[in-house]
Amino acid sequence: MGRHSSAPSRGWFTKVRAVLAGAVVLGVGGAVTLAAWNDSEFATGTFAASTFGIVGSTNGTQFSEHTQADDAATLAFAVPSGGMSPNTTVYALFSVKTTAASTVGGTVALTATSTNSDGLGGYLTYGVRVINGTTCNTSTFSSGTEVVEPGAPLSANGTATTSVQKAGGNTVNYCFAITMSSSTPNSMQGTSVTPSWKFVATSDS
Template identity: 50%
Template sequence: MLAAGVVLGVGAASTLAAWNDSEFTQADFTAGRFGIVGATNGATFSEHATAATAAALSFQLPATTAAMAPGNTVYALFSVKTLNPSVAGTVQLTADGANGAGLGAHLRYSVRTIPGTTCNATPQTGETVIVPAGSTLTTGATLTQTLTANGASQVNYCFAVTLPTATPNAAQGLGLTARWTFTAMSS
């Protein structure tokens, strides 16, 4: 009987064994790109990634003057879009704190996004004011703009800079290199 118990014990142990099998998976991941490019004419885009390689805005002075005088307003276009390829994102205009030095202490400006690339005093249907008229040059935008993926569409900014009519004589001969940054973030 003892021998039969040992045989039953071994038999019971062998019936507890189970077969097994495994499945394995893997996946390859590649990070997308995000970047923006800009154009001063709304058509010829390139990267201006540092202050040293900043795009020069093309403000047109009145034909009768070689420099700004009280009452003058000048306009310049700057357009931004994503690279191709690039994911979508948002962009926001910020102003350099040093823009308030020299002539910048007297200048005022506004920025609006416009549907086309004609930047002048004429209001356009569909425009959005992102920096109100009369703002100091150190004022940035409070709104962000949407950038579509793969450079599918662009955001056109119209800058208007004014030397107010009440500008004092002390402003004569002053200068300023104003700087703005378009900070973009992927979405």
Template identity: 50%
Template sequence: MADTRRGMREGKRLRSRRIRALLAGGLVFGVGATMTLAAWNDSEYGSATFTAGRFDIVGATDGTTFSSHPVGTPATLSFSTPFNAMAPGNTVYALFSVRTANPSVAGTLQLSVTSTAGTGLGTYLRYGVRSIAGTTCNGTTYSAGTAVVPDNSTMATGGTGTQAVAANGGTTVNYCIAVTLPATADNGAQGLTAIQTWQVAGTSS
């Protein structure tokens, strides 16, 4: 009887050791399963800085010396003689060159009339504007140019089209302006004056 009880106790201890061993093994297996989920990581990033450009146009009356002429301080155009003593049938010419400054983005130009003042000669005068290839503005180069304002327009007439200018002063638009006192002008035009102001408006593109 005693041997039987002793055998039963030893069997219980053996089973207990086996259960503990299995539990310990399960814990080890659990740790091993968790470790297999780990991974190395790496990333790549990209960034950029954005800056707004500028748009600025400048003009020159000689095709060479460019500067800004804001409202209220227009450039003085150099018309050919006899702009200050015109007689019926006379036509006088003047150059006005416009381009973008450096730096500046590209854009387009449009010529318009700001005002016609003076003592009334403006009502007699007629004019036209053409864009020309070079900076020599006279009857010959004017005739070969591209119309911006039609010939024989009143002094209040502006251009309807636009002219492209490249960025950073890359291209120049040379406006050749021809102003005529028609041969039909009567004696009432004598001694009168006209003060004409044009505007070249630029728009970035």
């Protein structure tokens, strides 16, 4: 009886072996999940914006900026000293190019102020063409490329755009022709009008 109660049973050894085996399995599994390698790569970039602007000239040689309506360039129309009479036409040049600092080219569109046709302006028509050179007269106008069809009201916008190259690479010479209608009434004698136009430049993408 005494020997039987003090000796470990076969079942006890089996339980001990099972616990130890379980501990070994758990230890091996933990070591595998802790071992890992890693590395990284980084990238960056620098971006700069282009510059774009235009300048204008009434003689084709001296250019400056006229960015506000109050600072508009005065076109040199050869209006007779006594004023225009019905059926007369006068001409004037306006030249446009990009600034020397412009890093891109673009296009230029001509727009007219809506009040240009008020008062005496209602009896004046105009046309605009791009010409070669800076001499704007009947001859050069007739051979130019049309921007505003002759006979259009002073409030009409241009129907074609022109291209300007970067850094002042080319000059666009616009020739304006203003005509007083033969039907201008006597009530318009001695009156005047000051129409204005805007050249809107858009850079290339």
